[in-house]
Amino acid sequence: MSCPVGNSNGQNADGQEGEHLGADVGMLYGEYLMLDKVLSSQRMLSANSDHPVHDEHLFIVTHQAYELWFKQIIFEVDSIRDLFNQENIEESNTLEILKRLNRITLILNLLVDQVPILETMTPLDFMDFRDYLSPASGFQSLQFRLLENKLGVKTEHRVRYNQSYSHVFGTDSEAIEALQKSEQDPSLSNLVQKWLERTPGLEHDGFDFWGKFKERVDKLLNEKEEQASSEPTEFVKNYRLMDIQKRRDVYKTVFDPKVHEALVARGERRFTYKALQGAMMISFYRDEPRFSQPHQILMLLMDIDSLITKWRYNHVIMVQRMIGSQQLGTGGSSGYQYLRSTLSDRYKVFIDLFNLSTFLIPRHYIPELSLEMKHVLTHSKEKLHQKECCKDGHNGTPSNGTV
Numbered sequence: 001m002s003c004p005v006g007n008s009n010g011q012n013a014d015g016q017e018g019e020h021l022g023a024d025v026g027m028l029y030g031e032y033l034m035l036d037k038v039l040s041s042q043r044m045l046s047a048n049s050d051h052p053v054h055d056e057h058l059f060i061v062t063h064q065a066y067e068l069w070f071k072q073i074i075f076e077v078d079s080i081r082d083l084f085n086q087e088n089i090e091e092s093n094t095l096e097i098l099k100r101l102n103r104i105t106l107i108l109n110l111l112v113d114q115v116p117i118l119e120t121m122t123p124l125d126f127m128d129f130r131d132y133l134s135p136a137s138g139f140q141s142l143q144f145r146l147l148e149n150k151l152g153v154k155t156e157h158r159v160r161y162n163q164s165y166s167h168v169f170g171t172d173s174e175a176i177e178a179l180q181k182s183e184q185d186p187s188l189s190n191l192v193q194k195w196l197e198r199t200p201g202l203e204h205d206g207f208d209f210w211g212k213f214k215e216r217v218d219k220l221l222n223e224k225e226e227q228a229s230s231e232p233t234e235f236v237k238n239y240r241l242m243d244i245q246k247r248r249d250v251y252k253t254v255f256d257p258k259v260h261e262a263l264v265a266r267g268e269r270r271f272t273y274k275a276l277q278g279a280m281m282i283s284f285y286r287d288e289p290r291f292s293q294p295h296q297i298l299m300l301l302m303d304i305d306s307l308i309t310k311w312r313y314n315h316v317i318m319v320q321r322m323i324g325s326q327q328l329g330t331g332g333s334s335g336y337q338y339l340r341s342t343l344s345d346r347y348k349v350f351i352d353l354f355n356l357s358t359f360l361i362p363r364h365y366i367p368e369l370s371l372e373m374k375h376v377l378t379h380s381k382e383k384l385h386q387k388e389c390c391k392d393g394h395n396g397t398p399s400n401g402t403v
């Protein structure tokens with residue numbers, strides 16, 4: 001770390017002794033970072049045994065590094081939740097949200113790439129000290145569980161073994177309280193949905209994006225049906241008609257709110273009906289200036305889900321390499337089998353964003369923006385606000401311009 005006050009030897013940049021630095025200059029590097037605590041926290045349990053195990057040091061440092069980064073990610077997620085937790089999100093805040101989401105994805109990339117470093121330890125090396133750490137397990141990582149909750153992983157979507165905190169954090173009331181709070185507070189997913197629900201252009205009595213989108217889908221499928229019906233070969237014709245019917249059924253899951261709610265109840269869809277519409281509208285019109293940042297936000301949210309899944313995958317592969325697929329984990333789960341089940345879509349918080357692609361239509365079928373809508377999506381909220389004030393002589397805000 002480049003530091004204005006000196007280096008860890010107590011010397012400043014000119015090589016002068018630290019004692020020349022008075023209280024007015026500030027702290028030294030090690031003091032500021034509390035390195036006495038951080039660097040004396042690598043307690044190797046095998047060190048006092050007859051067979052000290054070299055690799056235990058790497059094992060401890062790796063886990064500690066993960067926990068520090070988890071802490072930073074939680075710090076960023078909390079701040080992003082605060083920024084989202086407002087009725088009107090200023091455009092400058094959207095930029096800050098983007099910056100912090102991007103930072104989270106970079107850290108997660110690092111965490112994914114960090115797994116192979118621990119894989120330089122062989123299973124035999126691990127076996128040499130595994131007994132010392134039992135029953136400690138990453139399963140008891142409070143920060144990992146908090147992070148999942150803050151992002152929006154729901155208890156009911158977890159693998160059953162992992163639905164109760166008490167058998168993991170039984171006697172730790174502080175941990176249980178923190179976990180319960182993280183479940184009750186609005187998650188990032190909840191707040192993103194509230195924000196998407198306010199997407200300008202969804203109003204039935206305004207641009208009515210959803211009504212227009214449905215019309216275009218009907219047009220597309222009717223045209224395809226007409227083409228398929230004139231197909232001379234019976235086999236090909238039936239195949240195409242069947243395919244179109246399947247597409248109609250798929251679209252029914254977004255156009256019929258009852259079907260949507262049923263999918264939400266089954267855990268196959270997470271977003272509210274309106275939030276889904278907002279996300280769809282943003283992805284269609286992402287080239288419009290005011291949808292550009294929201295679109296990037298949606299992409300980064302998917303990146304976060306992807307990267308956590310990649311971490312889960314790298315971790316499970318490492319676990320199989322270290323302890324195989326038949327041994328129980330030190331945390332008491334079925335080990336490899338349990339971890340494999342967490343790779344399921346049920347752990348993806350922004351699954352609906354991934355699935356938007358199911359409902360895409362070719363560009364030339366996308367409903368054209370009205371002049372008014374184009375105007376709303378071209379000018380910044382502040383500009384629109386000024387115009388509105390001048391025009392009407394009142395202090396009103398433009399329709400739902402809350403992106």
Ligand code: HEM
Pocket residue numbers: 062063066067118126137138139140141144162315318319322323328329330331332333334335336338339342
């Ligand atoms: C030799 C290396 C490792 C082995 C053999 C291993 C093994 C396991 C096993 C078997 C589990 C399932 C729970 C249980 O213990 O019953 C687990 C869970 C977990 N481990 Fe590891 N692990 C290793 C490294 C790491 C590292 C470096 C981290 C970084 C923080 C980590 C974090 C976690 C977390 C967060 C869970 C809970 C996952 C969930 O419930 O979805 N593990 N680990």
